[in-house]
Amino acid sequence: MNDAVPAPTPAPAPRKRARVRAPELIGKGGWLNTGGKDLTLADLRGKCVVVDFWTFCCINCLHVLDELRELEEKHRDTVVIIGVHSPKFVHEAEHQAVVDAVERYGVEHPVLDDPELATWKQYAVRAWPTLVVIDPEGYVVAQHAGEGHAHAIEKLVEELEAEHEAKGTLRRGDGPYVAPEPEPTTLRFPGKALLLPSGNLLVSDTTRHQLVELAADGESEVRRIGSGARGFADGTAEAAAFSEPQGLALLEDGSVVVADTVNHALRRLDVATGGVTTLAGTGRQWWQGSPTSGPAREVDLSSPWDVAVFGGRVWMAMAGVHQLWTYDPAAETVEVAAGTTNEGLVDGPGAEAWFAQPSGLAAAGERLWLADSETSALRWVDTEGAVHTAVGTGLFDFGHRDGAAEQALLQHPLGVTPLPDGSVAVSDTYNHALRRFDPATGEVTTLATDLREPSDAVVVGEDIVVVESARHRLTRLRLPEEAVRVDAVAHRTRRAATEVAPGALRLDVIFQAPAGQKLDTRYGPSTRLLVSSTPPELLLAGEGAGTDLARTLELDPSVPEGVLHVSAMAASCDDDPANEYPACHVHQQDWGVPVRVTGDGAARLPLVLAGMDTAEA
Numbered sequence: 001m002n003d004a005v006p007a008p009t010p011a012p013a014p015r016k017r018a019r020v021r022a023p024e025l026i027g028k029g030g031w032l033n034t035g036g037k038d039l040t041l042a043d044l045r046g047k048c049v050v051v052d053f054w055t056f057c058c059i060n061c062l063h064v065l066d067e068l069r070e071l072e073e074k075h076r077d078t079v080v081i082i083g084v085h086s087p088k089f090v091h092e093a094e095h096q097a098v099v100d101a102v103e104r105y106g107v108e109h110p111v112l113d114d115p116e117l118a119t120w121k122q123y124a125v126r127a128w129p130t131l132v133v134i135d136p137e138g139y140v141v142a143q144h145a146g147e148g149h150a151h152a153i154e155k156l157v158e159e160l161e162a163e164h165e166a167k168g169t170l171r172r173g174d175g176p177y178v179a180p181e182p183e184p185t186t187l188r189f190p191g192k193a194l195l196l197p198s199g200n201l202l203v204s205d206t207t208r209h210q211l212v213e214l215a216a217d218g219e220s221e222v223r224r225i226g227s228g229a230r231g232f233a234d235g236t237a238e239a240a241a242f243s244e245p246q247g248l249a250l251l252e253d254g255s256v257v258v259a260d261t262v263n264h265a266l267r268r269l270d271v272a273t274g275g276v277t278t279l280a281g282t283g284r285q286w287w288q289g290s291p292t293s294g295p296a297r298e299v300d301l302s303s304p305w306d307v308a309v310f311g312g313r314v315w316m317a318m319a320g321v322h323q324l325w326t327y328d329p330a331a332e333t334v335e336v337a338a339g340t341t342n343e344g345l346v347d348g349p350g351a352e353a354w355f356a357q358p359s360g361l362a363a364a365g366e367r368l369w370l371a372d373s374e375t376s377a378l379r380w381v382d383t384e385g386a387v388h389t390a391v392g393t394g395l396f397d398f399g400h401r402d403g404a405a406e407q408a409l410l411q412h413p414l415g416v417t418p419l420p421d422g423s424v425a426v427s428d429t430y431n432h433a434l435r436r437f438d439p440a441t442g443e444v445t446t447l448a449t450d451l452r453e454p455s456d457a458v459v460v461g462e463d464i465v466v467v468e469s470a471r472h473r474l475t476r477l478r479l480p481e482e483a484v485r486v487d488a489v490a491h492r493t494r495r496a497a498t499e500v501a502p503g504a505l506r507l508d509v510i511f512q513a514p515a516g517q518k519l520d521t522r523y524g525p526s527t528r529l530l531v532s533s534t535p536p537e538l539l540l541a542g543e544g545a546g547t548d549l550a551r552t553l554e555l556d557p558s559v560p561e562g563v564l565h566v567s568a569m570a571a572s573c574d575d576d577p578a579n580e581y582p583a584c585h586v587h588q589q590d591w592g593v594p595v596r597v598t599g600d601g602a603a604r605l606p607l608v609l610a611g612m613d614t615a616e617a
Contacts, residue, residue, distance in 0.1 A: 019139035023122035029095045029113025032102050035178030039110060041138055046171025047080045048160045049134040053125045055088050056101035057412050059303055059319045059357050060147055061129040065105055066262060067150040078161050080175040083111035086120040089412050090491050091430035100470045104189040104207050109177050127591045136164040144610045146589025152514030185472040186221055192456040193467050194248035204245040218465055218474040225274050232263045232283050237274030247306030257314055259304040266327055280327050280334050287586045288569050293335035296327055308361035310368040317358040338387055342567060343590045345375040345394050353387035356395055364418035371413040378426055378437055390437055391444055395592050399490035400431045408444035409490055415456035427454040448477055497594040499601035502557030506604040509549040509568045512611030517572040530567040538562035555597055566591040568609050
């Protein structure tokens, strides 16, 4: 018998990875959720830090907030998530708006308000959302753009924990998050409202994960539906659970359909009993490659933000994938009705149209009106399913300007309301205004100002009741005969343009599969790249779809500036030969990159989907 103790198996050496010293976190707006303390990277030394560059208008950013919740909870003693709020719209640069958004979306980690994009520029970020991982010694070790990276980041965190535990550079314990005091208001960031046949008003009390029925005065609480805890459960008014519900619409049978946004589901409220059931959705988020039609309870949805009944079907503003879907109550099926999932403003047949985070719907006669928030546009769908634009020009132009529709400007509207005279009111959210478009004259006017993030409105007799989301109330206004006159203001998104050389431009989308995963090509290509431009004349060659994540574009030297629209997707699967059915994970991101064509500009444009751009490291 051999009594010798066998030598221990040596631990595998940590993967060698590129490391770049992390720039300091600075922002003129200061810190939130820290109890008034300013944080530095030195304060975070010893922790695995995930920096989340986000802006609160961005649905993909909101998806990432939800993806990170589990990571925050599971690794609470080793991981600190830091939100860096980097605004797109002018309104998002207001400090109070950021304070409101942090509460509205249940952000439970420190947030740096960076209205001038100082930290965004230091980290060379190009898109919302972007996640940067910093190791316990203060070095950047990974960058990820878009959604679907939580699994990869958790794997990396586990590696970093083991590596720095062994080195003695990991510091366990509570992070710097300090919860704010709750506010005792009846509603908290309400989203949408509906006039019930009884004359009462039903409101989605979004941040409290409930529906609230108010008396006809819009103030007196009649009852609440939902437990108030974030969740996904059917049942009685007291037991049912929602997750940030938004849109509401009345069905023919008198029940109410609810867009249960963060649960990616449609729910049904029995108004008489208060009972809640699920009509559509699985609770999982739709990803590229998932079914786009089928039995309603078996098909994934993606952040339905509003609902409306039009042509016998329930239409959904599917903000999460820039599409419109429909639910057929008779057949109990869902399907895509319009939109390609590409983000932008393109009219035409439904199958060819582009949207950008549609967030408000309302049917009126032969038109389905919609607020297309990220293009700051008012659009409509006809009875044939074709898409038209009434007001708005694209992703980067917004403001507050009345007059002829072709030059009028909105700023991230979230709601639309048909008016008795055939015109439509627009809840012009980031302008804090109620606007009006008259199809008969083609004119845009302003009905009311000094509202605070209006997100919806309903007509009640000769009044219009506005959901003032950031004032946590409903506000009743008399429909005026004449519009309020306001000074015209026009804006463009303030991101600095990337200077590129005319002629050939090498586009490289960087994707490195996470540890333990690989690109699985057994059933065909696992990557996809789609490129287009605004204006279209900017690209002489290189537009269209393909499977290679690298491409040579040719820019027209006679077009001085524009925007390159790049959409990339990569699917990685667990690299385990013994597993016949490995788990797979989809990573995807859309970039709108403003470019300026100059003689001494760059000949290469790298966009990081996941990993590090070693060509620049």
